[in-house]
Amino acid sequence: MVILDIQIPFYKWLEVYKWLEVLKEIRKKSNLPILILTAFSDEEYKIDAFTNLVDGYVEKPFSLPILKARIDSLIKKNYGHLEKFEDKDLSVNFNSYTAKINGEEIDVNAKELEVLKCLLGNNGQVLTRMQIIDYVWKDSAEIPYGRVIDVYMKEFRKKLQLDRMNTIRM
Template identity: 30%
Template structure:
């Protein structure tokens, strides 16, 4: 079952962009454009996480936290209020993270993943076509048969699956899989992608993005 996220943002354009990016990586989303609408959504749905703007009509984000905190739903503030005082206030109110606008989609997805992992709400199974990836036991299966992957091949596959339909540069993949301390060449990514395509028969789905990197495409 996909995890469900409530987006509380009064700017419809920003809300739609966030929704699009979350839907691309298979989160279910509900949008609310004000505090009262957000409360109605919280009463009617079970959410794994809430993305909450501070400056929303009706009930502002800080006030809304008073109603959210007893429910145990993790909250990430998304706001243009960038002062240290506001950030401290947001974290003291019970938010798990505080992201200042504007922000990159990949940063938001990474922060969401971190919070969900902290709350034990991270997915343990990723699926794509005939492929199943079991994160808890680090195992990949194609049509039910286990596939022997190296540690880095497995981690690269997970990075692609978690960012499905998003173009990732070679540098981003190096950072996600090998870490910022890795001093090798980006050709390392190409070699591992070639191996994944062959082992998992993903020639048609791991797309090369010209002069950028790779994208796992439905």
């Protein structure tokens, strides 16, 4: 993700509209999400920014929670749709709920893969059982007991030969 801060104090020599040139150059080479931070509320400037494919625009002054929400939203929009996972000999397709090791199909159930998808989507973060349940069973009327997560994790670790996930006991 790129965050362009318009009118950074030590770049006052750079004209405001030069930042649109920076935006255009980035777009020539990348589809990274771009968020502009600016004190300008000029409508024409905003139109130019969006015309040149900026993904978000935050006017100064802003609060850090607002900035965080905009960043989280852009990351989720651009990277929140995990469709496939590949690691060594393992290949998982979350759309078709299939998994293969060395090209050989493995018998997995959809909820096991949804738990895995939740964990991969939150890589590096510690999640509680309830956070995983909220993600996996968000559209379901029947919410399972928390310990069901332990069972699903045990099963997909064994089936998919994933030994790099850690469980933290509290």
